[in-house]
Amino acid sequence: EDKVVQSPLSLVVHEGDTVTLNCSYEVTNFRSLLWYKQEKKAPTFLFMLTSSGIEKKSGRLSSILDKKELFSILNITATQTGDSAIYLCAVYRGGSEKLVFGKGTKLTVNP
């Protein structure tokens, strides 16, 4: 059975802190791993990672994939209150047309 496990499930930090969110997976025929940010409404796309060791970066957010150890991390530096959200990790299985989601990490950034 496919599994995507995120940790921690929730995290509370102060503005300016750096956080690391984790996503491990066991998925048949892995093709790609995706990160989404969900504030009050729909998830919005952050990154798609397909190759090991290549960092994707967007402003203060960055992510990397390790296909040998089957995990990814999402880093957020100099956190702001606007980073408060649920961060979802999903894995795309080849041949299945499906994204398998983890349960999410709820990040709260306090001023």
Place this chain on the structure above:
Amino acid sequence: NAGVTQTPKFQVLKTGQSMTLQCAQDMNHEYMSWYRQDPGMGLRLIHYSVGAGITDQGEVPNGYNVSRSTTEDFPLRLLSAAPSQTSVYFCASSPRREGTYEQYFGPGTRLTVT
């Protein structure tokens, strides 16, 4: 482009009632899907479609029906609502090109079944 739209935004049903959640996209995407999101559970796939006339079951299909008569629309039907179907429902679409696995989500429908 409106992207992915969903109606209604909120709905309250009584147990046993039926209803249809509407989803439409104007990006000419082949792939469309329905998810439900419950607290602490992430997103779980209900049904999906890879093109007009083709649908398949996801992880939690029981109690739901779908059809895809056009590329644009993918309605989700609740046949006889149950309190266990209280949830937030998201529709998503994707262009279904090799190497492009990102899905675009609608704003969601919050459903309460009493």
